[in-house]
Amino acid sequence: MATITLNAVKKTYGKTEVIHGVDLDVADGELIVIVGPSGCGKSTLLRMVAGLETITAGEISIAGRKVNDLEPHERDIAMVFQNYALYPHMSVRKNLAYGLKIAKIPTDEINRRVAKAAKMLQLDDYLDRKPRQLSGGQRQRVAMGRAIVREPAAFLFDEPLSNLDAKLRVQMRMEIKALQRELGVTSLYVTHDQVEAMTMADRVVVMNAGIAEQIGPPLEVYRNPASLFVAGFIGSPPMNFINPALLSDIAPAEAETLGIRPEHCALTTAEAGRLSGTVAFCEALGADTLVHVRMADGSLLIVRSDGDPIETGEAVGVSLETPEILGFDSDGRAIRS
Amino acid sequence: MVEKRGAGIWFTHLSLILGIAIICFPIWFTFVASTVTQEDIIRPPMPLLPGPHMFENYAKAWNEGVNAPVSTMLFNSTVMALGITFGKILISILSAFAIVYFRFPGRMLCFWLIFLTLMLPVEVRIVPTYEVAANLGLLNSYSGLILPLIASATATFLFRQLFMTIPDEMVEAARIDGAGPMRFFWDILLPMSRTNIAALFVILFIFSWNQYLWPLLITTDPEMNTIVMGIKQMFPSGDDWADWPVIMATAMLAMLPPVAVVVFMQKLFVKGLVESEK
Ligand SMILES: Nc1ncnc2c1ncn2[C@@H]1O[C@H](COP(=O)(O)OP(=O)(O)O)[C@@H](O)[C@H]1O
Ligand SMILES: [Mg+2]
Numbered sequence: 001m002a003t004i005t006l007n008a009v010k011k012t013y014g015k016t017e018v019i020h021g022v023d024l025d026v027a028d029g030e031l032i033v034i035v036g037p038s039g040c041g042k043s044t045l046l047r048m049v050a051g052l053e054t055i056t057a058g059e060i061s062i063a064g065r066k067v068n069d070l071e072p073h074e075r076d077i078a079m080v081f082q083n084y085a086l087y088p089h090m091s092v093r094k095n096l097a098y099g100l101k102i103a104k105i106p107t108d109e110i111n112r113r114v115a116k117a118a119k120m121l122q123l124d125d126y127l128d129r130k131p132r133q134l135s136g137g138q139r140q141r142v143a144m145g146r147a148i149v150r151e152p153a154a155f156l157f158d159e160p161l162s163n164l165d166a167k168l169r170v171q172m173r174m175e176i177k178a179l180q181r182e183l184g185v186t187s188l189y190v191t192h193d194q195v196e197a198m199t200m201a202d203r204v205v206v207m208n209a210g211i212a213e214q215i216g217p218p219l220e221v222y223r224n225p226a227s228l229f230v231a232g233f234i235g236s237p238p239m240n241f242i243n244p245a246l247l248s249d250i251a252p253a254e255a256e257t258l259g260i261r262p263e264h265c266a267l268t269t270a271e272a273g274r275l276s277g278t279v280a281f282c283e284a285l286g287a288d289t290l291v292h293v294r295m296a297d298g299s300l301l302i303v304r305s306d307g308d309p310i311e312t313g314e315a316v317g318v319s320l321e322t323p324e325i326l327g328f329d330s331d332g333r334a335i336r337s
Numbered sequence: 338m339v340e341k342r343g344a345g346i347w348f349t350h351l352s353l354i355l356g357i358a359i360i361c362f363p364i365w366f367t368f369v370a371s372t373v374t375q376e377d378i379i380r381p382p383m384p385l386l387p388g389p390h391m392f393e394n395y396a397k398a399w400n401e402g403v404n405a406p407v408s409t410m411l412f413n414s415t416v417m418a419l420g421i422t423f424g425k426i427l428i429s430i431l432s433a434f435a436i437v438y439f440r441f442p443g444r445m446l447c448f449w450l451i452f453l454t455l456m457l458p459v460e461v462r463i464v465p466t467y468e469v470a471a472n473l474g475l476l477n478s479y480s481g482l483i484l485p486l487i488a489s490a491t492a493t494f495l496f497r498q499l500f501m502t503i504p505d506e507m508v509e510a511a512r513i514d515g516a517g518p519m520r521f522f523w524d525i526l527l528p529m530s531r532t533n534i535a536a537l538f539v540i541l542f543i544f545s546w547n548q549y550l551w552p553l554l555i556t557t558d559p560e561m562n563t564i565v566m567g568i569k570q571m572f573p574s575g576d577d578w579a580d581w582p583v584i585m586a587t588a589m590l591a592m593l594p595p596v597a598v599v600v601f602m603q604k605l606f607v608k609g610l611v612e613s614e615k
Pocket of ligand 1: 013018036037038039040041042043044045
């Protein structure tokens with residue numbers, strides 16, 4: 001088991017820099033989720049750790065060993081790809097064993113490891129099938145199995161669940177998390193899905209345009225976003241952003257934008273609320289309802305209410321839990337009070 | 338599928354049978370001609386049912402032929418066709434591998450040079466090619482029959498397109514598994530291309546088997562004749578007497594290997610089309 005350290009890691013393609021210096025310390029056995037919108041450089045960062053991309057500047061160490069100039073198979077890592085990248089002409093068993101065979105591991109040891117991984121992933125009955133004879137979830141498991149049998153120092157995942165349907169995704173993310181716990185293998189997990197990040201991570205790295213905007217435990221990032229970007233990206237429905245002019249009495253002086261999460265807003269009568277507006281539309285989720293309220297200045301505010309949907313066009317007031325309001329300065333940085 | 342009933346179905350079948358009959362008739366005619374005597378052929382009308390001389394005609398063709406025994410010519414043709422086919426597949430798959438998976442200086446130049454040779458089929462470059470082959474002492478040899486035809490831009494291009502459809506992650510997974518380039522080639526790329534190789538084998542085998550002009554130029558010794566050119570050489574010039582039953586028997590025998598290749602490779606061929614998943 002091992003730590004992973006990234007020190008001022010940069011990546012340039014030709015003249016464009018896509019990773020602008022990322023620092024990260026991953027503790028032994030930790031599951032770090034790198035989350036960010038598409039194109040922000042998550043995969044690039046992960047692929048540099050894997051050794052599939054060269055490192056333009058900075059240093060990456062795995063288990064205390066600098067790996068900048070090592071080939072992928074010398075780095076003692078295993079990677080799970082989005083499209084699984086299973087060898088289509090090999091049986092599941094051969095897919096699992098291929099890397100071990102190349103590493104010249106004795107046959108009994110290979111068989112032992114394959115059997116163990118297959119048992120762990122409930123693939124025992126499928127070992128002699130070809131990948132195309134498996135369902136999406138099973139292929140995903142084979143891809144996991146291929147990583148597990150290597151017994152690596154670190155697992156690297158690049159959006160491993162994106163090709164699965166919503167229900168399977170929920171199930172698999174719990175399975176992956178449980179497996180990672182059980183094996184205690186240090187892991188880097190890339191996703192664009194903030195729910196995956198929130199539910200799986202020991203710590204999340206929120207990336208934006210080649211920069212790690214915030215690194216911290218999921219709830220910490222949720223409650224105290226370091227920037228406007230993080231505040232808007234983490235959380236579904238997203239945080240409401242309000243013009244401080246509407247709340248001039250409580251807004252910090254240097255605040256350019258105020259933010260409050262939908263669950264910290266509540267509906268009242270038009271006269272009683274701190275803010276008021278008309279209902280633009282409602283999303284009934286069953287347990288609660290997301291009410292989109294159009295403010296006087298035309299912006300929308302989402303309120304998470306546990307009542308039933310409300311007629312569109314009805315005038316409502318919105319009360320706010322004022323201690324939960326966050327301020328952001330003109331650079332988008334959170335104002336710490 | 339269009340479903341038809343009653344008279345429609347009869348009509349459909351009839352027209353299909355008629356079509357097949359028209360296509361098969363020349364082959365039947367050839368077969369009949371190879372089982373009768375010379376006199377039966379020359380005296381009109383031509384017989385339409387097989388005669389009793391099949392065995393002796395085929396035996397004569399096989400053992401003696403006209404210029405060279407058919408057995409020798411079949412052997413020569415087989416060596417040439419297999420040589421060209423395997424050579425083409427080997428060379429083109431390796432060059433496609435190099436072009437797709439390696440970044441080397443002049444990579445695109447190489448690609449375009451290969452591509453350019455598409456515009457220079459044997460017929461266009463036959464005189465200089467003959468000159469080169471003659472200077473290298475390749476006349477009347479298997480190398481002379483095979484080597485000048487062995488490069489294939491089409492096959493290279495086909496493999497290049499195939500390799501480009503294989504996702505990059507496959508290469509990356511192999512790299513993480515520790516497979517070097519040649520290991521990747523043998524263990525992953527080659528098995529993944531096997532159905533394309535089978536399809537190409539069929540096409541190239543028939544193409545090579547049917548080579549006519551080049552073998553005609555490069556071989557002068559009847560012992561080195563291939564069967565396709567050999568048939569033509571059996572035809573008499575001027576007033577000579579042609580042994581038609583033997584010629585027809587030779588033609589029938591010349592058809593067998595390509596037919597066998599198509600029949601035996603068909604399974605793989607179709608399988609390749611069905612399991613298209615990469
Ligand atoms: N091979 C490449 N050449 C040039 N630019 C690239 C290459 N790969 C990725 N990029 C660029 O780098 C940025 C980050 O890409 P990527 O890491 O794949 O994003 P993500 O995985 O977060 O969606 C993108 O803007 C992309 O266009
Ligand atoms: Mg990506």
